[in-house]
Amino acid sequence: MTETDRPTVEDVMSTPLETISKDATVMEAAQRMEEKEISALVVPTSPRSIISSTDVLSAVAAGRDTSELQVSDVMTTDVETATPNLYMEEVAAMMTNYGIKHLPVVDDDYVGMVSSTDVAAHLS
Template sequence: MPETAVSEIMTTPVLTVAPDETLSDVAWAMRDTEIKSVAVIDADCDPVGILTSTDFVQVAADDANPTETTVEERMTAPVETITPDATVTEASAHLLDSGFNHIPVVDDDVVGMLTTTDILRHTAETATA
């Protein structure tokens, strides 16, 4: 049986933001779309970072002002990415090794976001099939 590709389970569409956006604006967008991570892209649409809900915990702990703090100041960079044709097993190992819970999926542009929730959902669905 062939391995499942990341493209089959990734979250789409992915929310992308610019490095100069404020954390406040991004937080509202994340809340409104009920997502926990965004890909940060430059003017050429290349991924340059990732910002997650965990980053917002640090912002709160640091008592930073989200209306004055930019994404670039708090994003994880450089960003690690994975391709849509990578297998779920490869992606799982990469996330475990890196300690990340989210990774942008890139095929020229950012085409999705793979999360540990996506992998868990896939595992549960596969186990009951």
């Protein structure tokens, strides 16, 4: 495989990027993920943050009221990010090393999201 044949993040990332406010409820985040058939949303904050289906599941398992709980209470903060020009092998290594399933894609600002499902589909 030549360098030009190797898929990059830009080739496989999900766009448009789906976001949610840190002030939204966890229930709203879960509903948005269900509606869009995705498993994570970017929370446009500093440091960079996301809320994933795992964050929602943890809140539910703990017996928390997701209709009152805010995204900011359960979101993952200071997340790792990828750039659009990274090769998928590099992204796979990052996800394995950090034990994560989602990487927001950043090029000055958020431009997309790449998931472990995207990686698996393009490296198999």
